Amino acid sequence: MHRSRRLVTGSLGFVLRQAVERGPRARGFCSAVVHEEDSLRPPVTGGNSQVPFWFPYHTSQSRGPLVSPTNGRGRAMALKLDGKAISQDIKRDLSKQVAWMKEKVGSVPGLAMIRVGDRKDSKLYVHVKQVACEEVGIKSFVTDLPGSASEKDILALIEEFNNDSQVHGILVQLPLPDHIRSNTVLSGIDLDKDVDGLNPVNLERLSGLRHSDPTFVPCTPLGCIELLSRYGVNMEKKRAVVIGCSNVVGYPTAVLLQKHKASVTIVEVDTPNPTEATRNADIVVSATGVPHLVRGNWLKPGAVVIDVGTTAVEDPELESGFRVIGDVCFEEAERVAAAITPVPGGVGPMTTAMLLSNTVKAAERRYGLTSR
């Protein structure tokens, strides 16, 4: 993916805005989430998908337009973008969709998750996903491999899931131990089951390096866009800055923002004078894992701030043994921004909701229940 990254960031670190033709919005029906009035209506089958892959699932359920990045002064206190509440709404819709599928084809979506080694945070995140699967009626299959597992071992397990008709989605929890090449492992996932969107072929498709759309878009970037859309944040002609450019989060988020016609700048570790970019941005997405990197004075008054960062720090008071801290200094930022995601309770739950949503979509495709 390094090639595509350079291609996108370009010499000035700008993502060039391409002329993206907007397709018609999904209204009334969407593959991943059933609206109230659609709950028992059979999904549209066959035909060409008219909805581009970068569109959020249910703009008709927007909580907005509540938020608009402004050039003026921010509110006294920023609005908290409540990813947790929105993820609950999405899960409620997904469970209806799953129930409908069960009635129609006698099967429910299945998600296989592979964990290698015994990182505490991975354990927690996989557990969170397992619980969420249960909530909506998705069957989950979790396999723990020892930290000493080889690439071959992991690939063999992936192949088993690729061939398992009960499994519609496969996720390999990252990071993997140092001796494992993530891309080699992720390449083994059947594209039709790549609900995490991290198979390098899907990332290349996302960046436009192949002549087809990705089968799935990575969950965290999708969750960020869904959150912005739900709050009625119009991205078109807005200046967006994405801090951090990993394959998993930063880079695909920049691509999606660009698809939504934002003018995107990527800030990386050695970008000179990052605040020059952030202070002019209407939308700031931070995904670095550097706690409290983004200070209040990095932001333009009225900006919308999406904090993806979740750094685990030990906290013996909590059952899990740690708590998570974001990239943004919330107390400062909330005095400047128009809206901001909290950590926890912002992007994290949206990531999980998008994983469930992609898994339902994978199963729907498998049974011919959707055109998306």
Ligand SMILES: NC(=O)C1=CN([C@@H]2O[C@H](COP(=O)(O)OP(=O)(O)OC[C@H]3O[C@@H](n4cnc5c(N)ncnc54)[C@H](OP(=O)(O)O)[C@@H]3O)[C@@H](O)[C@H]2O)C=CC1
């Ligand atoms: N809430 C959620 O759902 C999710 C949260 N996360 C969290 O998001 C954060 C990022 O995750 P991920 O992308 O996987 O992490 P990576 O470590 O893979 O990538 C971090 C990126 O940030 C860049 N970076 C590091 N320091 C700085 C800096 N000071 N200024 C600008 N850029 C910097 C890195 O650049 P370089 O490569 O040059 O070092 C790299 O591009 C983590 O805290 C992770 O836990 C991740 C996934 C989901």
Ligand SMILES: Nc1nc(=O)c2c([nH]1)NC[C@@H]1CN(c3ccc(C(=O)N[C@@H](CCC(=O)O)C(=O)O)cc3)C=[N+]21
């Ligand atoms: N293949 C793969 N796909 C991923 O999507 C992936 C991954 N590997 N490895 C790790 C990162 C991290 N990640 C998070 C998901 C949910 C929360 C989340 O729900 N956080 C809660 C807090 C959780 C808690 O502390 O209880 C919140 O922010 O509110 C956080 C982080 C997904 N990732």
